Structure formats: C-alpha cells, structure tokens
Amino acid sequence: MSIDLETPTAREPGGPPPLDTAGFLRWCWRQLTSMRIALILLFLLAIASIPGTVLPQRGLDPIRVTDWIEGNPTWGPLLDRLGFFDVYAAPWFAAIYLLLFISVIGCVIPRTRIHWRAMRATPPPPPRFLDRMPGFRTWTTCAREAEVLDKAEADLRARRWRVDRGPCWVAAEKGYLRETGNLLFHAALIALLVSIAYGALFGWRGNVIVREGTGFSDTLTQYDAWGGGRLVSPDNLPPFSFTLDDFRVDFERSAAQRGAPRMFEADLSVRPEPGAPTEAVMVRVNEPFSVDGAKVFLVGHGYAPVLELRDALGRVVHQDGVVFLPQDGNFTSTGVLKSPDATPSLGFQGLFLPTAAVDDVRGPHSIFPAPDDPAVFLSAWAGDLGLDSGVPQSVYALKTEGMTQLGLEALRPGQSWDLPGGNGTIAFVGLERWASFQIAHDPGKEPALISAMVALLGLMMSLFIRRRRVWVRVADEGAGVTLVTTAGLMRSDEGEVSEDVDAAAQALGERTLA
Amino acid sequence: MNATSLAEWSNVAVYSAMFALTAAFIAFAVGFAARGQRVLTPQRVAVGAGAPVIEAPPAPVAYPAGQRASHIGLALTWLSFGVLLVGLVLRGLWAGRVPWGNMYEFSLSSAAGILGVYLVMSLRRDVRWLGLFITGATLLTLGLAVTVLYTEAAQLVPALKSWWLVIHVLAAVICGGAFTIAAGITLLYLWRERAERLDRVTGVVTKLPDAARLDTLAYRILIFAFPLWTFAVIAGAIWAENAWGRYWGWDPKETWAFITWVTYAGYLHARATAGWRGRRSAYISLLGFASFLINYFGVNLFVNSLHSYAGL
Ligand code: HEM
Numbered sequence: 001m002s003i004d005l006e007t008p009t010a011r012e013p014g015g016p017p018p019l020d021t022a023g024f025l026r027w028c029w030r031q032l033t034s035m036r037i038a039l040i041l042l043f044l045l046a047i048a049s050i051p052g053t054v055l056p057q058r059g060l061d062p063i064r065v066t067d068w069i070e071g072n073p074t075w076g077p078l079l080d081r082l083g084f085f086d087v088y089a090a091p092w093f094a095a096i097y098l099l100l101f102i103s104v105i106g107c108v109i110p111r112t113r114i115h116w117r118a119m120r121a122t123p124p125p126p127p128r129f130l131d132r133m134p135g136f137r138t139w140t141t142c143a144r145e146a147e148v149l150d151k152a153e154a155d156l157r158a159r160r161w162r163v164d165r166g167p168c169w170v171a172a173e174k175g176y177l178r179e180t181g182n183l184l185f186h187a188a189l190i191a192l193l194v195s196i197a198y199g200a201l202f203g204w205r206g207n208v209i210v211r212e213g214t215g216f217s218d219t220l221t222q223y224d225a226w227g228g229g230r231l232v233s234p235d236n237l238p239p240f241s242f243t244l245d246d247f248r249v250d251f252e253r254s255a256a257q258r259g260a261p262r263m264f265e266a267d268l269s270v271r272p273e274p275g276a277p278t279e280a281v282m283v284r285v286n287e288p289f290s291v292d293g294a295k296v297f298l299v300g301h302g303y304a305p306v307l308e309l310r311d312a313l314g315r316v317v318h319q320d321g322v323v324f325l326p327q328d329g330n331f332t333s334t335g336v337l338k339s340p341d342a343t344p345s346l347g348f349q350g351l352f353l354p355t356a357a358v359d360d361v362r363g364p365h366s367i368f369p370a371p372d373d374p375a376v377f378l379s380a381w382a383g384d385l386g387l388d389s390g391v392p393q394s395v396y397a398l399k400t401e402g403m404t405q406l407g408l409e410a411l412r413p414g415q416s417w418d419l420p421g422g423n424g425t426i427a428f429v430g431l432e433r434w435a436s437f438q439i440a441h442d443p444g445k446e447p448a449l450i451s452a453m454v455a456l457l458g459l460m461m462s463l464f465i466r467r468r469r470v471w472v473r474v475a476d477e478g479a480g481v482t483l484v485t486t487a488g489l490m491r492s493d494e495g496e497v498s499e500d501v502d503a504a505a506q507a508l509g510e511r512t513l514a
Numbered sequence: 515m516n517a518t519s520l521a522e523w524s525n526v527a528v529y530s531a532m533f534a535l536t537a538a539f540i541a542f543a544v545g546f547a548a549r550g551q552r553v554l555t556p557q558r559v560a561v562g563a564g565a566p567v568i569e570a571p572p573a574p575v576a577y578p579a580g581q582r583a584s585h586i587g588l589a590l591t592w593l594s595f596g597v598l599l600v601g602l603v604l605r606g607l608w609a610g611r612v613p614w615g616n617m618y619e620f621s622l623s624s625a626a627g628i629l630g631v632y633l634v635m636s637l638r639r640d641v642r643w644l645g646l647f648i649t650g651a652t653l654l655t656l657g658l659a660v661t662v663l664y665t666e667a668a669q670l671v672p673a674l675k676s677w678w679l680v681i682h683v684l685a686a687v688i689c690g691g692a693f694t695i696a697a698g699i700t701l702l703y704l705w706r707e708r709a710e711r712l713d714r715v716t717g718v719v720t721k722l723p724d725a726a727r728l729d730t731l732a733y734r735i736l737i738f739a740f741p742l743w744t745f746a747v748i749a750g751a752i753w754a755e756n757a758w759g760r761y762w763g764w765d766p767k768e769t770w771a772f773i774t775w776v777t778y779a780g781y782l783h784a785r786a787t788a789g790w791r792g793r794r795s796a797y798i799s800l801l802g803f804a805s806f807l808i809n810y811f812g813v814n815l816f817v818n819s820l821h822s823y824a825g826l
Pocket of ligand 1: 033034035038042100101103104105107108182186189459462463778779782783786
C-alpha cells in the first residue's frame with residue numbers, strides 16, 4: 001500500500017500562515033488546493049444539498065413554498081432571505097462548488113505537470129535490498145548475465161512495460177494511465193460544470209397548456225411560464241407552431257393501482273416555420289419531438305369543461321373550454337372563469353370531477369380519473385373582478401374581495417343553471433381535454449453528456465489500472481552460474497504485484513530450488 | 515399457465531428462495547462459529563537474505579466440520595439466488611415489464627443484487643466467512659418485502675416506460691448490493707479494528723479476518739460500485755432528459771443520488787489523504803451508505819418527488 005509521494009497527494013500544508021502578504025496568499029492557495037480542504041469541501045457540498053430535499057423549493061413547487069412561509073411566520077421569511085427555498089441557486093451553495101472547482105484546477109495543473117514529466121522519465125533502478133519487496137524471488141541459472149537481461153527486457157517490452165536497463169538490472173514500470181485517468185476525470189468534472197453553466201446561460205424553457213383543437217406558436221406571450229438564461233433573447237425564439245389535434249389517455253381499471261395512468265399520447269400538426277407545410281407528429285411521455293433546436297415534451301394533461309355563459313341581458317359572453325388544473329391523481333380539478341364583459345361582471349370558482357362522488361369528510365371529489373360520471377361544481381360571484389387595477393392576476397384564481405356570492409350549484413353535462421337574482425345562465429355543454437407541454441432548449445446538454453462520459457472513463461482508468469514496478473537483477477556467482485533476483489512494487493492503493501513478478505520470472509525460465 | 519398463476523408461482527419462488535436462504539444462514543452460522551482454524555495457504559519461507567525461496571508444500575487439507583458447513587451455505591446461497599431470479603422473471607412476465615415498478619419488486623431486485631454481487635465475489639476469493647452477514651441482510655430485505663412492501667403487480671406508469679429506466683435501475687440495484695456488502699464489511703472492520711487497537715482480540719472477533727484485510731476488501735467493492743453508481747446517475751439523467759425535458763432538476767431523489775455520489779467520492783479521497791485512512795474513511799463510507807438508504811427508502815416513502823412511484 002503506497003501513496004504516491006511524487007504527486008501533491010501527500011503534500012499536507014501544515015503550520016501557521018506566514019505574516020507577509022505574498023506568503024500569506026501563497027499559504028491560502030496551498031491550503032485551498034490541499035487534499036484535506038478538497039475533502040472538507042466535498043463534505044460541505046453534500047451537507048449543503050440536504051436542505052433542498054427537506055424544504056419545498058421554488059423551482060419545483062412554488063405554491064408549497066408560499067404555503068410554508070405563510071405557515072411559519074418566524075422561520076419562513078428568514079429562511080427565504082437566506083435562500084433556503086432555492087438552495088441550488090443560493091450564493092452559499094455556489095460558493096462551495098466554485099471553491100471546490102478552483103481547488104480542482106489548482107490541484108490538477110501541478111499534477112499534470114508532474115505527471116507529464118513522470119511519463120517521460122525512465123523507471124528508477126532497483127533499490128539495494130530487494131528481499132523485502134513483494135514477489136521477491138531468486139534462483140540460479142547457467143545463462144550469461146547479459147542474456148538474462150536481454151530476455152527480461154524483451155519480454156517486458158512485449159507486454160508493454162516501460163523498461164530501463166542498467167549494467168546488471170532491468171527496471172520496468174506500468175500503469176501510467178492510472179494517473180492520466182485521474183487527471184482526465186477531474187478535468188472532465190470542470191468541463192461538466194462549464195457545460196451546465198453554458199446551458200444555463202444560453203438555454204430556455206417554457207410551459208404551455210394547449211386545449212384539443214387549439215394551437216400554439218413559439219412566442220413569449222403564448223407561454224404560461226417561461227424562463228431563460230441571462231444571455232437569451234426572448235424575442236428570437238425559433239418560429240415554429242403547432243396545433244393539438246387529438247389527445248388520448250388510458251387509465252388502469254383493475255383493482256391494483258386503479259387509476260394509474262397507463263398511456264397518454266398527443267397528435268400534433270407541427271409547422272416548423274411560418275408558411276412551411278405542417279407535419280403530423282405523435283408525442284408521448286419519453287418521446288419528445290425536436291423542432292428548430294427546441295425539444296417539445298408532453299408533461300401533463302387535464303380537462304377543460306366547455307361552459308356557456310349568458311349574462312343578465314341574455315348575451316352569450318363565453319362559450320369555450322375552460323382549463324381546470326388537476327389537484328389529485330383522480331383529477332379532482334379546480335378552475336376559474338372570469339367574465340368582465342358580462343353585465344354585471346361575473347366570476348366562477350369551479351371544481352371539476354371526472355367521476356363525481358360526495359362524502360362527508362372530503363366533500364365533492366373524484367374517484368376515478370376518466371370521465372365516467374363528470375360533474376362541475378360552481379360557485380358564482382358578481383361584482384368587481386379587480387382586473388383593472390393593473391396588478392397582474394393569475395387566470396386560475398378569483399379575487400373575491402369586492403364581489404358578492406350568488407350561489408353554488410352542481411352541473412352534469414347538458415344541465416344549465418339560472419343564476420340567482422336574474423344575473424344570467426351558465427351551462428355545462430361539453431368536455432374537452434388539454435395537454436401541457438414543456439418546450440426546452442439546452443445547448444449545454446450534449447457537452448455535459450460528453451463530459452460525464454469522459455469523467456466516467458477517466459474514473460475507471462483511475463480506479464482499475466494499477467501502477468506497478470518490476471525489477472530483475474543479475475549477479476555473477478562465478479563458475480558460469482548467474483544469480484537472478486526479481487521483485488516488484490505496487491504503487492497503487494490496491495492489488496498484488498506478485499503476479500507480475502511471477503510472469504517476469506516465468507519468462508526467464510525460473511527454476512525454484514524446491 | 516394463466517396470468518394469476520404466474521404471479522402465484524412468483525410468490526412461491528420468493529418464499530422458496532427465503533427458505534433456502536434461511537438454511538444457508540444456519541449453515542454459515544455453524545461455519546462461522548467453527549472458524550479459528552485458519553484456511554491454510556502455502557507459506558513462503560525465506561532462508562536468509564538472497565537465499566533461494568522454498569515453497570512449503572500445502573498442508574493436507576482435511577475439511578473440518580465448520581468448513582463443510584460453510585461450503586453447504588454457499589451452495590444453498592447459489593440455489594436461493596437462482597430461485598429468486600426465477601421469481602423475479604415470473605413476476606416480470608406476469609406484469610409484462612421489468613420487475614421493478616414498485617418498492618416490493620425493487621426490494622426483491624435489491625436482494626438479488628446483494629446475493630449476486632456476493633456470489634461473484636465468492637468466485638474470486640474465499641468469502642465464506644462473510645456469508646452469515648450477507649444471508650442475514652438479504653433475509654431481512656426479503657422479509658420486509660413480502661410483509662410490509664407487498665404490492666399486487668401492475669403496469670408501470672407511462673413516465674417509467676423506457677429502456678433507460680431498465681439500465682438505470684439495473685445499475686442501481688447492483689450498486690445497492692455492493693454498497694450493502696461494503697457497509698457490512700466496514701462495520702465488521704470497525705469492530706475488529708477496535709479490538710486490535712485495544713489489544714482485545716478475543717471471542718467472536720477472532721473469527722473475523724484482520725482489520726487491514728477487511729478494509730481492503732471494502733475498498734475493492736467500493737471501487738467497483740462507485741463507477742457503476744456514476745453510470746447509474748448518468749443513465750438516470752439521460753432518462754430524465756427524455757421524460758421531463760431536463761437532465762437534472764434537483765428533485766429529492768436526484769439530489770440524494772448526488773449526495774451519495776459526493777460522499778463516496780469523499781471516501782475515496784479520504785483514503786488518499788494523510789491522517790484520514792482507516793477509521794475516518796470507514797465512517798465516511800458508512801455515511802455514503804446512509805445516504806443511499808435515505809435515497810432508497812426515505813425519498814420513496816416520505817418525500818413528494820417526481821420519483822415517488824413506490825405504489826405502496
Ligand atoms: C469536484 C470535486 C471532486 C471530486 C468529485 C473528486 C473525485 C475523486 C474521485 C472519485 C477520486 C478517486 C479516484 C482514485 O482514487 O484514483 C479522486 C481521486 C483524487 N482526487 Fe479528487 N475529486 C474532486 C476534487 C479534487 C480536488 C480539489 C483535488 C485536489 C486537492 C483532488 C485530488 C485528487 C487526488 C490527488 C486523487 C488521487 C487519489 C489516489 O491516488 O487515490 N480531487 N477524486
């Protein structure tokens with residue numbers, strides 16, 4: 001078991017820092033690039049990742065973050081300010097990995113230099129006493145010294161050892177690629193980080209909900225949510241568009257895992273650019289399609305009950321599908337309809353149940369995700385919708401301050417409800433489906449994959465290649481007898497060198513005196 | 515054979531595997547208790563510096579009762595492994611997919627992973643002394659699977675239908691086996707190391723190999739498991755990219771896989787850092803195993819994650 005003394009591995013900076021500035025800076029750098037600090041930083045990175053798996057995170061679930069902060073008025077805002085709801089983008093998290101990567105660079109560069117020199121150096125001559133070395137063996141032969149050494153050298157070279165020859169010895173070393181692999185691994189980690197950063201700066205991603213029969217074109221205003229890197233111009237998105245022609249789902253009906261989704265797929269007509277002919281594309285989970293450098297993924301689906309609303313004057317002010325967002329696995333869904341044009345302005349909060357059931361504990365809820373027995377529960381409000389205040393509002397939430405509740409009603413398909421006080425009529429006339437898509441462009445992902453593969457290759461080289469030395473020494477015993485001695489040295493952490501020595505000895509026709 | 519009977523036969527196979535494993539456990543226990551007579555290896559006797567080496571002839575090996583018992587234990591472990599694989603295949607045939615769609619199946623696969631890694635090790639070196647702990651751990655896993663985690667089979671949800679899933683989970687299952695064995699050996703190492711340090715190698719501790727050997731063995735397993743885990747994480751990222759449009763999203767499951775990876779990388783570093791070899795690096799590798807367990811059990815059961823498909 002040996003630690004490689006020629007690399008900075010074993011270099012452990014000790015002692016207090018010197019007092020002059022240059023010396024102090026050098027001391028800091030040496031600390032930062034030491035194995036001990038690398039170890040501590042790795043540890044810190046692991047620990048710093050934990051809070052993000054315990055606390056809700058903005059990037060994954062912004063609503064739960066808001067709930068959490070509201071539910072914990074003391075800790076919530078404090079943790080929020082410290083970035084605990086966005087851990088992986090927090091400055092302290094970045095500080096750890098940036099320090100770690102500076103440390104890697106500071107570590108890899110000098111090691112590369114040393115390794116470069118080691119790769120060209122010749123293996124060192126055998127130490128004076130070989131008898132304590134692993135695989136040590138010795139025997140006598142009638143062959144001449146030079147003959148033995150020639151044979152040893154030829155054999156070792158044929159098995160691709162690096163060989164050096166002295167007057168009465170042959171020294172061989174093998175496994176330089178271990179260190180090469182290790183350096184490759186660490187360098188590839190840096191490349192991976194750079195690729196991720198590149199993707200974050202130049203990539204973008206958006207989400208959009210599209211109802212059956214309607215379309216989408218790739219401009220910022222059409223997205224429900226969009227986020228892009230600092231160096232992306234949202235005005236120059238690739239100009240494709242598509243319509244959702246058909247959407248099919250299928251749910252498990254047998255008792256085991258009843259209601260689990262079994263299949264969903266969407267038929268799209270895609271137009272790669274304005275004026276181009278459309279192509280028919282089918283998208284499934286795990287089977288995105290690529291268009292113009294962007295990838296379109298099917299990520300979710302739900303129901304859009306078609307509601308027809310007449311106001312107090314009898315005008316049809318709304319007649320279209322309304323997107324309801326699923327709240328549970330059985331697609332108990334909530335949605336909102338706002339009609340500022342009605343007289344008076346009307347707003348509805350709704351609950352849609354594909355297979356309706358009502359019980360005392362849970363109230364109205366759905367017991368199966370397919371529309372076997374659909375119903376909409378509506379709560380009607382009249383008054384100021386607050387849309388003119390200039391503050392942007394979610395289309396999925398109704399601000400009911402300043403409104404009066406008119407009543408509650410449950411509707412089955414085909415049923416209608418005359419709103420109390422002659423405020424109009426609403427009818428549940430049909431059911432559409434919608435599908436949600438994630439559209440992503442990440443120019444860093446191919447470099448990231450390549451870096452990861454190179455890292456894996458380097459890692460395997462670094463762990464599985466063993467660096468070892470073998471020596472053969474000869475001595476003239478007189479009377480035409482030559483004493484041959486072989487021994488080896490394992491320079492990696494693991495494994496046995498004796499097999500290599502055995503092989504070398506065998507090639508020389510070793511005879512033991514047993 | 516109709517579908518239901520396939521599932522029933524799968525259950526029969528799992529119970530039979532547990533039965534064989536229990537027998538193996540007992541046999542290994544007998545073998546372990548009888549340890550103390552060291553397995554004889556050829557000794558090299560150096561007769562003075564530079565003198566010819568004389569290979570001592572191997573002593574005639576008469577198998578003591580204990581060794582025979584652990585031979586039987588190993589044979590029974592092979593049997594149990596084979597039967598368990600049959601159970602997994604039947605389960606997969608019944609469900610029409612790979613048998614790791616829920617925690618029950620994943621636990622069966624993990625048990626097969628532990629046994630498989632151990633048996634492959636046993637081809638290369640004498641690890642019968644370890645059999646007691648391996649069969650014990652596997653029995654525990656299987657017991658948990660058939661009692662607490664049992665789920666009727668069903669098909670996978672659409673996001674899980676991918677070849678990358680098969681590769682990703684297969685790699686993770688093998689890693690799970692290797693991590694478990696390495697953690698077990700590391701615990702034994704800490705036990706033995708303490709006894710050696712305090713000069714109190716008595717009783718059961720004498721039946722364990724030297725601390726240095728245990729340490730090296732755990733290291734060898736981990737340098738096999740670590741690149742495989744790296745690969746499993748990469749395969750998972752490719753799968754995630756295909757399913758969700760991003761290869762890494764800091765989902766709890768992904769994050770714990772990352773923590774596990776970083777911690778084991780810390781272990782490998784520690785072994786190369788002055789003052790960190792031995793006990794300290796052993797503790798780090800146990801931390802790595804703890805985060806693996808959190809990833810496997812904790813995240814599936816308690817955390818709301820895209821990966822929560824436990825189907826309990
Ligand atoms: C991103 C952070 C890092 C990760 C994930 C990482 C990971 C690894 C892994 C898995 C190994 C094992 C390969 C082997 O044993 O040959 C290793 C080895 C090594 N690392 Fe790192 N490393 C990181 C940062 C660093 C830094 C900052 C340094 C410099 C101080 C460093 C120096 C070394 C050295 C010298 C070895 C060889 C140890 C040996 O000879 O066994 N690493 N690293």
